[in-house]
Amino acid sequence: MFSEKKDKQLQVLERNIIGKNTSIIGDIKSEGDFRIDGKVEGTIETEGRVVIGNSGSVSGKVTCQNADIEGKFSGELSVNSLLTLKSTAKISGDVLISKLSVEPGADFNATCAMKGTVKELNNGKSKKAEKTA
Structure with missing residues (x-):
């Protein structure tokens, strides 16, 4: 049990730099983090963080835990936790996230859906209705 926990911590510390x-061009799958300063066309799947640098460009599908974008992205982006868009970011396509942070100046031309938000709002409304009734 202890060794499994240690192995998992070591895998998360992997850093992949493009x-x-x-x-x-192709599909990439890893459990570690990615920093992309070059160009990627295809699919990226990771349980870690994806950082697209200022000179970086990704077109395709990205699935990750967290993402920080300074460069260009087009395609499908699925972020399980926090998506941070820097002022130089240019995003287009379909985005599915839990939390979003956008700096002024970022271009965000995408269809965006937030996971879990509808459930939280519905629960909040029903609680408020019970208190006022």
């Missing part, structure tokens, strides 16, 4: 002059 450099400025690197271009990848």
Whole structure:
């Protein structure tokens, strides 16, 4: 049991870097974090964080825990926790998130849905209705 916990912690510490002059076409799957300063076309799946640097560009599908975007993204983006868009970010496509942080200046031209929000709002409304009735 202890060794499983230690192995999981080591896997999360993995960092994958796609450099400025690197271009990848295809599918990538990892349990670690990604920093993308080059160009990726395809699918990225990770249980960690995806960072798209200022010179980075991703087109395709990304599924991750957290994401920080400074560069360009187009396609499907699914973030289980927090999506942070920096002022230089340019986003288009379909976005599914739990939390969103957008700096002034970011271009966010996407269809956006927030997970879990409807359930929380419905529960909040029913509680308020019970108190006032």
